[in-house]
Amino acid sequence: MGTWDIGPFENDMAADFAYTLDETAQDKREGLVRATLIRTVQALDYLESPEGAEAVAAAALIAAQCPGGEPISTSFGPEKALPAFADDLRPLAVEALDRVLAEESELAELWDETPSGPKWRRSIGRLRAVLAPESRPPEDTSSGL
Template identity: 35%
Template structure:
C-alpha cells in the first residue's frame, strides 16, 4: 500500500476506494468494507482496515459530522448531497466498532503504524474520527 500521510485518505487503497464510492449510487460499498472488518475472525488485514477507515469517514460525513479530512476530500460533499444516503444508527455503530477493532490488538494496520515514528499521530487521527461517530 502506498502511503503518503497519516490521514484517512492518504494511501492508494483509500484513493481507489473513494473513486468506487463516488461512482456508486448508495452505501453498499461502505457497508461491505465495514462488514469485512467486523466479520474477520482473528486478524484485521491492513487493506481491509484502510478501507474501513475511509468508510467510517463517509459515514461520519453522511451524518453531518465530517472530519476536516472528509471536508477536504474532493467530490465527497457533492456525492453526499446528490445521493442523500440514509445513515442509520446501526451503520454508525458498525463504523465505530470497525475503528475500535482497527485500533486494537490483531490489527495489521495498527502494527504497521507502530513500526513508524508517526504511530501516535495516526492513532490520534483514527480516534478523532471515532469521536465523530459518537451518539
C-alpha cells in the same frame, strides 16, 4: 501500499475505495460502505492492512455526516455525492475502527512502527469520538499510548 499521510484517504487502498464508490450506482453506495464495515468487524483472525484502510475511509465518510464531523476535502476521496447514511452505520463504524486499532491488525502494526503512529491513533480516536460521542474507546495496550 502507498501511504502519504495519516488522513483516512491518504493511502492507495482508501483512494481506490473512493474510486469504487464513485463508480457504484448512487443507490448502492451505502450498501458498499456497510459491507466494508461488516467485513472488517467480522474478520476472525488477522485484519490485513488494505481492509483496515478501507474501513477507516468508510468510517470517515460516515463521521463527515455527523455533528462535529470533518468534511472529506481531499482530492483522493469520493467525488460524487454520497447518500445520507443511516444512523445504524455509526455504531458499526465504531466497531470497525476498534477492530482496526486492535492487536490483530496489520494497519495498526504498520503505523505503530512509524513515528507518526501516535498521531494516526489520535486521528482514529477523533473519528470514533464523532461517531459515538457518548462512548469511550477501549483501552489501548499495544503501544503504551
